[in-house]
Amino acid sequence: AGPSVVSGPGENPGCFKPWDANTKYFQWPAKKGPYRMALANGFVGNTWRIQMIKMAKAYAATPEMKAQLKEFKIVSTGTDVAAQIAAMDNFINSGYDAIITLAVNPAAFAPVIRRANAAGVVVVPFDNVLDTDQVMMVNEDQTSIGSQSGEWVLKNLKAKTGKLLEVRGLPGNSVDRDRHLGFRKVAEAPGNKFEIVEVVGNWDDGTAQKAVADAVSVHKKFDGMFVQAGSTGAVRALIDAKHPMIPVAGADENGFRKLCAANAKDGLLCASIGQSPGLVAISMKAAVAALQGKVMPQMISVPIPQATHPNFKAGENFYPDLTDNFFTTNEFPACDVNLKATDIMSKDEKNN
């Protein structure tokens, strides 16, 4: 079975914004609620994922969602793709209505999605999405994250030559590739003559920090930097090396924004552009809408949350009292997803 392809416009386009003009629309036969929904997560060992899981639970507990859900089950299977596929199969076999998934490896999900379609189960991959137009997915545009970062860095350099440091993410991953390509497309656009030094930071603060420290001690001076994630560590390395402050485009970690705010006076210019764990909530909402038979865009583009110098505001887009590892954007007013940062991580946080 699976969804039928219909013509737009779709439901609630403010929230479920189609990816681009060519995006198809899907419609599933309407089912009566409340629904049984599952979240099949892979890896759990980082703050983003923990925040995402807490977000999912918190969102499921909102009155709006609670009314729709008979059951909401979360399973994290680790980094083994086969285990995650088996978990999805299990949900399909057991008659769940919808499965939200953050895939270990999205290229691997074609067969299980076929089985889901056959069983009439709505599957919504988000964050790490698939290279396909056969599935309804929710994400931010990764290439655009890269290109926006590039544009911002270039704008703040005011020159078309110099040395840029690009800190890449986890090798072997499409998100890493897309952000990289987006950035390069801008930085290497005709007319630009940048020397770009590329190091691998694994999206991890410690690795990024070491890689940047090494690069700085060998290359001495960079004019600008783009960090996919692990931005706190990357900036920390600049500060430790007493490298002059430069424009840095990084992700939306709270620690990064704290550093940006604190060091702005010394010339640290930042763009903080990130992937929000709140994507999970939009995916849940989209799944419910699809189950209700609403017309949905195949690819839902979630606005890329960003904050740029000099707009870092404590308590508004970063939180001095919350952990450095916290991801700052959780609210999506257009979708009526309004979970406060302090609702996600504990309120009695004592970071200061």
Place this chain on the structure above:
Amino acid sequence: MQNAREPVLQLVDIAKRYGGVRALERAQFACAPGRVHALLGENGAGKSTLIKVMTGVVQPDEGRILLEGAERRFAHPKEAVAAGIACIFQELSLMPSLSVADNICITDPPTRFGLVDRRAQRRIAEAALARAGAEDIHPLAPVESLTLSRRQLVEIAKALARQPKILILDEATSALTAADVLRVFTLLKRLRSEGMAIVYISHRMNEIAELADDCSVFRNGSHVATFAAGSRSDAEVVEMMIGRNIEHAFPPKPAPRPATAAPALETRGLSWSNRLHAIDMAVRPGEIVGLGGLDGQGQREFFLALFGVLRGVRGEVLLDGRPIEVQSPKHAKRPELGIALVPEDRKTDGLMLPMSVNDNLGYASLDRLSRAGVLRRDDESAAVAGMVRRLSIKVADPGVAVGTLSGGNQQKVVIGKWLLNAPRILLLSDPTRGIDVGTKQEIYALLRKLAEEGVAVLLYSTDYAELIGCCDRVAVFYDGRIVRWLAGPELTEHALVATALNLETDLETQPENIAA
């Protein structure tokens, strides 16, 4: 002159050096079909090295090997095996977790369709075990479940299964009891009559006398003499081996102590699992008490129980009349207990082979050689040097790995390690296994001296001559019980063998004063 027939295997001018150590230097050797050729020499003389050369385990630095007149090189043991040379090595070459049958057929198992034919293999194993006189060993039993002496029989069966032209036994009987040795000898004599060439290494002179046709003596890696067996007296042979003659093998025994003297160590009704049953024993300071009987009758477990290794030991142990409960070897060796155990298997239980002689010798007495856990290395070197001298351990530099010493010298290191801790109760499990006559004599003298200094010595041995020559009294074990005490004139080989086989069970005749 010594043999009419052409030699089947001949070694000419063999030299082998390990760094600065000359294990062999211009060594000569030849053996002929239908004859048993004994290799004699003290520990470290180069006997094992010579046979390793014959079997392709080590490659000589110089010299030639002639097999049936043609020059050969064995680059790998499998080449020697293929050439019909089978060897029972001093360090057994069995795979412990494999079954007896797997071990016997390891080199060349029978196959069907390229796979091991387990039925045929079992038949071969059974036949080989039967030839070795070990029908009682189950071919499917894993080797690790067998006692050392059984393993040695398996090793012999394994060599026989290859139908060799030349059979080499490097101290293959050292762990066997007299009864088993007898069986092996019958077999070897038959093989000899069938035309096999047999090379035999042993430190037991009586075995050589009984079996050998020819003898070659080695000293310091060189060939000293070859002669027909019986053409020289034992004393002459020993003198050739060690460069001096030996007067008495065993030191004189002192007069029996009065039974009233308080025992240093006493056990009352010591039992464990189903292996030890109500063992009563009392050893007075200054006494050497022997443990006799067939191998595996509970003697080792008795030692392990005293040394704190076994769990669930019942009965009482008294030290100087005080009841004690030994919790562990660590506890046993504390000065207030002063118990030491020289285990029989030096390779697995006694030594850390890759570590230095120094580290091994000092290891049981580190408490004495350290302060607050920090080693006093000068004290340690002095103590080690003293022990090397006292036991005349043949080692140039105590910094070398103990694994490079000859078997006998390794054994001395195990003994020395415990002597350094000044034990009051010394338990020895077959301590002269693989030790040459000269050294043996030194060890016997040493034990007697220790006894005179007040140490209570318990000696388990598979060598009846040793029990008779060395011990004041002997407790014969059978099936985890002491079936008989032998002392004084009663302590004869005949009595030992008979009681060991549990032929006489008239325990009533047991004189009270021996058991106490």
Place this chain on the structure above:
Amino acid sequence: MTRMSSLALRLRSSEHLPVAAGAACTLALLLFGSLYSSNFLSPDYLLLQLQIASFLGVVATGAMLVILLGGIDLSVPWVVTVGGMMSTAAAGWWGESGAVFAIPFGILCGAALGLLNGIGVAYLRVPSMIFTLGINAVAQGLIVLQTGGFAPQDRATPAMHLIATGRSWFGLPNALLVWAVVGAGTMFLLHRTTLGRSIYAIGNRERAAYLSGVNTRFVTLLCFVIAGACSAAAGVLLTGYSTKAYQAMGDAYQLPAIAAVVLGGTNILGGRGSHLGTVVGVVLITLLQSILSVMQISEMGRQVTYGVVIIGMLLIYGRGRRHSA
């Protein structure tokens, strides 16, 4: 001729060969790097490498003790994380006074996990490769729960930052001094104490060590405790370096630690090895990773080179002798 060969033999059999050869490889690596950029030879760069090597060095010290015993500790990644996360959490729970206890508390938590490792390996006799893997999973579970459930503080205290990044003595990184102290302590432990002798003995033959009257299980336990403490201490250093603790911060330390120990000449099966060798191995691995990173070889090229260089160096000087039969 004989003198030559006996010298060669001494060198081969002694523990100095890996140290000398490893140091030579390190120099070669630097010279090779300097073809790309002369800055690889600058004191700045070298001091930075030593600072960063200190984190790995502390982990490898613990890893080496366990390897000397004939074991292996696969719980490094999450015990490092526990060290970082728990020290900062302690600072959060107990406020001002917490900062004082933060570092010892983090290390203590690592030691506690090491204790569990030790109990499993020494007393339950589970192979270390498996038990420590389980402890790693448990540590991860605890940290996920702790972060998600209690939102602990994860900001490094000023003391941690100072220890990890400061340079208070002749411009030497403090982290390097920490490593030097840990290293000196380990060398003393291994070569001058009865405990050290027992570690080697157990690695060679635990059974013989036990029958020599040594509480081998306790010694094993102790080594795992020290290893846990070392991992956690590295976590604390790393926290100071990053100014925060975070999930999975120890992931990058497991394999390099093992590789460094082995490149330093320690026998992976236990019983043989010198701490100086491990130090050289750590420097070698750190430099190798750094040079490969900065030279911008493709990720594929980096991985292949990394693996090939490790094997190559071991083939040069780390080959086992044929067991002398």
Place this chain on the structure above:
Amino acid sequence: MSSKRSDWYFRLREHRATLIAVALFAVLFAVYIAKHQIGWTVPVLTTAANKGVLLAVVAMAQTLPVLTGGIDLSVGMVFVLANCLASYLVVGTPLQAAGGVVVVLAAGALCGFLNGLIIVYGRLQPIITTLATGIVYYGLALGLRPVPGGDVQAGLADALTGALPGGVPAMIAVLCATVVLVWLPYRRSVLGRAALAIGSSEAATYMSGVAIGRTKIVTYTLAGLLAAVGGLLLTFVTFSGEASSAIGGVYTLNSIAAVVIGGTVLSGGAGSAIGSIFGAFALRTIGDLLFVFDLEPLWQPLFQGVILLTAVSFGAVRLLKLQNRLDLYR
């Protein structure tokens, strides 16, 4: 003494560890099925098999080197490399795909062969050799698949990940075929015997005149081959290739855990790939329990860790009745 014992006593003794692993799996799986919403049905079994057989095959691969007293830390990476290769080669017509299968398996065997060569002729310890070659194989995989992608012959994949007419998961049949074609001949051959002998005592095996080098090389080659079988099967499950070091690491470590749970001692000389298969199944079922028990999501990693620890500590029960402490130190 021992002659009183009958053959079956020794046979049982030999296979005791395997039987315990079977029992452990049976208990865990029974709990899983009992708590499962739809229980013992073809889809549930097929899902479990698709996941379980992957690890089982890699665990078989790991068993071979472990039996010789070695270890192969590169199995996970060969698994990943084979997956990446297969995502290019096992495509097109069934015939082309079959050719691809052969190439993938050959590549895996080649990786194993290289491991063996370095271990035997380079005289390096297996653990460190394969740690390093694993990094190299991962690098190659990354070269093949910088990002996940590729495809696989769908007919073949669907057939192998589905169920056979009788309702038996096809993967189980594949596993049985692997056992019959690789493990049983190996175990019963002269070579497999020699491998066990090496694990039991390498020096004794050498002195017995057994070709040690050849045995080890074949053993590591077969391990590479089996790891590649696993990678191939993964491709059939995922229809794509991915160079993930995380997956490589997970399979390597889990394969070792499976081998241990399956009763093969890490020091070598005794054990069986059959035990490892059930060890792998047991491990996988532990993961499945998450699905049938309602656990707080953030408690799940801890739960899995604790169960894993419990499973591997299971053997410690025997220590309770240990009478001779020397048995601790074998």
